[in-house]
Amino acid sequence: MSAISATEKVDGFTRKSMRKAQKQRKSQGSSQFRTQSSLVELSPLPHLKDTPSTEQQVLFVQKLQQCCVLFDFLDSVTDLKSKEVKRATLNELVDYVSTNRGVLVDSAYPDIIHMISTNLFRTLPPSENPDFDPEEDEPSLEAAWPHIQLVYEFLLRFLENPDFQPSTAKRYIDQKFVLQLLDLFDSEDPRERDFLKTILHRIYGKFLGLRAFIRKQINNIFLRFIYETEHFNGVAELLEILGSIINGFALPLKAEHKQFLMKVLIPMHTTRGLALFHAQLAYCVVQFLEKDSTLTEPVVRGLLKFWPKTCSQKEVMFLGEIEEILDIIEPTQFKKIQEPLFKQISKCVASPHFQVAERSLYFWNNEYILSLIEENIDKILPLMFGSLYRISKEHWNQTIVALVYNVLKTLMEMNGKLFDELTASYKADRQREKKKEQEREDLWEKLEALKLQDVSNSRGLQIAQNNNNNNNSLTNAEEPNTSAAITDSVNSQTFNCAK
């Protein structure tokens, strides 16, 4: 976002050093137009508890209105007195709605919501650090937190008050209110996001009419995060809320929810900051599978499709998630995915990155997974054998070699006969693979030659091809074969696609 300046072009390191310099200033104000001149000074109103109950309502509203005045907290010297008055008043208001019964009369709702909206709903400022890395960098904290925290606290108490009437509140806590609340989840301040999480959860619980809307908006935020910006600070919090929402889904699952799983949650595994919310994401996925085990196959295939190619850290996370899924998988579902899954696992155990290899070999310590493997050993052993056998001879890391030996031993005990056969044919198999590889290369070479020839014929190209086509349709000896091969392949592809 910030201007690309001359030294950033000449000096790739400047940013890092600037980042360090910036760490010193951690707090941020909100992005608002502020009036330069100091506002009217606030003067303290009488205490609510010292006021006769008949006048309390009027005073309550006055106090709410007083709290609508905003202050600049980046400037730590101005308006000190007024800031203190507002802080005390907010404290009193929190106290008032959390301890007293009968204070939430209908007429107070608009003032309450107005006070909350005025304080909370603001445009978040640009990030101090354009390449903010939540794992490494310190987040910028909200400068006005002394007030904002109390407003959040107040909102929460208001929602939790036994007298709180969703039917009255829904006129004010509407779609627009929720939308603005959701925007705030992008705040860099983890304290703020934590409050928002609890509050949104309460709203989702109390306002049935807003539920579909909230889910749809979260959906939109996620899609934007995955496919457009790759940046949103509150993903983990939103996923945490979703985790408990999914838990409450009725069976059978609606198409909308399945779509959310397949088109949002699974692609979310591809994002850069996965480490920050993987635990919550995996929890959501597992929740879905616990609800409806028939989703196992599409989910596992989806994960395999997005399997990390270069990032070992992510690969370890994927393996962790697969283990969580295998922990709850039904044996019939397992059979459906064992082949593609163990092809991938066989690649993982052979990974030169020892953490990836180690994580996948740990599957063999899991009793339930072992029992699934044993049940299907005839299918799984041939998939795993090649990698394990090779790795047992050539992995650089001794721990991995030791683990592989244990795994090979376990597999041998499951089906010794098959194991011996595979050992015997190992060499021949490798040679066959090599030969196939050679054939492929030859084929492409031939094709390239054909292409060159065609290009050099340039004008003759069309005619030659027409000839070819005519030939093909005339020499029926070969033609049906080839087209059969193609139709076959199309069919088998369609079978593969069918979930």
Place this chain on the structure above:
Amino acid sequence: MAGAEGDDSLYPIAVLIDELRNEDVQLRLNSIKKLSTIALALGVERTRTELLPFLTDTIYDEDEVLLALAEQLGSFTVLVGGPEYVHCLLPPLESLATVEETVVRDKAVESLRKISQEHSPVDLEVHFEPLVKRLACGDWFTSRTSACGLFSVCYPRVSSTVKAEIRQHFRTLCSDDTPMVRRAAASKLGEFAKVLELDYVKSDIIPLFTALASDEQDSVRLLAVEACVSIATLLPQEDLEALVMPTLRQAAEDKSWRVRYMVADKFSELQKAVGPEITKNDLVPAFQNLLKDCEAEVRAAAANKVKEFCENLPEDSRETIIMTHVLPCVKELVSDTNQHVKSALASVIMGLSTILGKDNTVEHLLPLFLAQLKDECPEVRLNIISNLDCVNEVIGIRQLSQSLLPAIVELAEDAKWRVRLAIIEYMPLLAGQLGVEFFDEKLNSLCMAWLVDHVYAIREAATCNLMKLVEKFGAEWAQNTIVPKVLSMSNDPNYLHRMTTLFCINALSEVCGQEITTKHMLPVVLKMASDQVANVRFNVAKCLQKIGPVLDSSALQAEVKPVLEILATDQDMDVKYFAQEAISVLTLA
């Protein structure tokens, strides 16, 4: 040609299709990237009847494969038999335009746009336009976003009934309930407006523009700012005030800084689009506000536009506007709290001097330049120094030299080597403008100090800098000032410094000419052939190869040849290698 070859090419085809289904993604990807080869081998008819249907069914694959496929299909027209059959490509591209991954979808849309041009008007209505409609009405947002990019390519070439339908679809997408689609529509609004008839721009586009510009999502509103440029360009001047300006004014004061940033970023384009009168009345105050914005991002974007904005002001009132409205804001920005803002300003502020002329520059701008030259942030100082040439033309650089020197010295010794590198690059420019005397007195020692910097990149740049200085000041100057210093480094105890001598000679011999090279440089190089460090010795060989063409043949035969012959028998293999190379290049064997 037919028989044998026909049979021969039949076998691979089945295998090829098999290749496209290979388990290994990398192999599938390779095959897809060579899809044109496969199609060529198949011939146009089988490509149409077998390959394309197969591809259409393969769409469930890794995004990387799909991306390659989407790209390939964009240039497949010839391979399916030319424009007559181009519509065969639509089914696979339609599926690709609906996938989730943005890169794939965008590529598919790009290819669709490309092949839309190859459709005949009839085919466009029969095949292409229905596809656009299907996408526009798709259930999932991806197909609707893709549709947004296709309206403008078919609109100009279809009948008026179809045109009306297209406008209707576009309207619907602009008010779609997913923000992703509205963003796609907003980003294509300007492009679509350009192909519409003016009446429809007024009746259709303006309401859409107004609505998108007040969308609830700032990510949509900011895209409307971009569209604003195209729309304003299309409308006659007298309509701008009523149709565009209310929205633009609102955008410049939007509560989201991202929208204001966009306005600042597009300011020059907006200024050109709305013309001089509106600029004077509306944009000047808006620009002032952006320069004073509460967010540094916005101020920096606006600061970047200061020069362009001033340049494009109407000539009759340019100076008054700059002096009374722009300059006061600029003055404040010089002491801004944010370094990005200051450095954005520093990169353009010098350009104002040509616009304002000598007197104003001396009176008003010079103090600002001087202040920025003393800024705490090296980037700001560098930006000023790198633009010195603008000021030089107007007032001469002397006015600045007093402040310039400390700034240069400080940058020359900056702890970050990339800052030092940047200032070295400006040395030849500075030397040219400050003159030889000033240079000898103040800057020469800096240039020599860089030769012994502990970072190689700096020593290398310093070497190159010397060459450029000699080009400016001449060989005689070189002989008197820099050659002795360079040569004296050949006795330095640090072998890296001794090597620097060789590198300098490499760079300088040609510009210094034969006499200096033979008389002064060659003896030193030859002496270094007996250095105890092998790296120095093989650099001697390389150096001799480099300066050989400058020397005359007697020196080559009598002095260079014997030394190279000794080096060619050195016990170090690198020294041997480079000595032999030099002997053969200089044909001394």
